[in-house]
Amino acid sequence: MLLALYHQLEIDMTASTYDAAMVRVFADEGGYTNHPKDPGGPTNWGITLADARMYWKADATPEDVKAMPKAVAALIYREHYAKPIRYDDLPAGFDYSALDAAINSGRARALQWASKALGITSTEIVLIVRSAASVNDKVALIQRYWQMRLSFLHSLRTWSTFGGGWGRRCAQGEAAAVRMWLSVGAELPAPEARKRLDQEANRAKTSAAKAATAGAGSAAGSAAPAHLSVDLSHLGSGGKVATAILVAVLIGAAIYFIRKFIIHNQRAAAYAAS
Missing domain, CATH: 1.20.58 (Methane Monooxygenase Hydroxylase; Chain G, domain 1)
Structure with a gap:
């Protein structure tokens, strides 16, 4: 039953960046952790105990989280993170940026950053989708978004513990998101996309x-x-x-x-x- 629903969701989720985005998400989130300084507590595949109880098992225990199948985490991400932010309707690269932020810092904060990056005051997803589609410079939009996210993470008390990983995740995530836009959104030929990425590397x-x-x-x-x-x-x-x-x-x-x-x-x- 679970696998059947998962495969149906794979069909429904049509954005061509989604599979690549989830490869990155799972690589960044990793397997089971229960770090004493992580407010999320027991976490597996990036799914905290609180999320497991909300979306999977109401009485889930840390042991349940530790044994959680990857397919369960994938289903939670599709239904409760990707769909609410209308992943399929966001520009390529910006879709992954918002999804990864929602998973790492919460959907509400991800939408706040989206509205600020777009220069609008509303966090209503319909307005975010509309505004994002009309932005001419998608690369600059993506870069603004990751800059806001990194600034927030750096302000946290736990930066001294997790900052190294967060910094790398943001740098690599920004570059991956820009590549998604250039290749999928702008549909640039591979040599042209590579040239633009090299230009961004030189600017950095x-x-x-x-x-x-x-x-x-x-x-x-x-x-x-x-x-x-x-x-x-x-x-x-x-x-x-x-x-x-x-x-x-x-x-x-x-x-x-x-x-x-x-x-x-x-x-x-x-x-x-x-």
């Missing part, structure tokens, strides 16, 4: 180089007062406070640009490998 490399230069300048500026300790010792309390604030600002700027350098380096590598 340029951004990384600029961030590295700015970060080095900020780091040098924050280190300068240390060499002036004798002079600074004669400053009044107000001068010392101002100097401390300046150093803190420069250190913060250096950290910001280092983070940008890492992000754009990951993006460049992802586009080059896509």
Whole structure:
């Protein structure tokens, strides 16, 4: 019964990017985990215990989640994630972007990012679908979306634990989504799509180089007062406070640009490998 419904859903889900999207989703989500810092708790194939109880077994246990067949997770993703965001009606690449975000951060947040990326205030899916279809530069739309997602993830307390994986997922996901649009949505020949991906890789490399230069300048500026300790010792309390604030600002700027350098380096590598 379950397999029959799954195969029927395969027929219903006609977007040509969906199979490739789900390969990426399952690779990113992996198998069973129960990390103490993950608020989702017991999770398998990306399906949390809460989702398992909501969409599969009302009394599911962690052991049930651990033994969950992949086909069950695939069915949940189709029925309760892909269909509600009207995956088939979104532009190629943007469809995968929204789906992966919904799976990783929730459907509501995925739609909020979609509306912001589109420059509209409504999160109603019908308006998102209509607006996305009318956007001329789908590549820029996709890139804005992943930038918003990454910024959100970086703000979470658990970034120090999961940030490495999230950063790679966003960089590689953005590149994969852009490739989907170029190949499936814009229907560019393979050589033309490859040329555009290489251009995006080069843009990301340029951004990384600029961030590295700015970060080095900020780091040098924050280190300068240390060499002036004798002079600074004669400053009044107000001068010392101002100097401390300046150093803190420069250190913060250096950290910001280092983070940008890492992000754009990951993006460049992802586009080059896509």
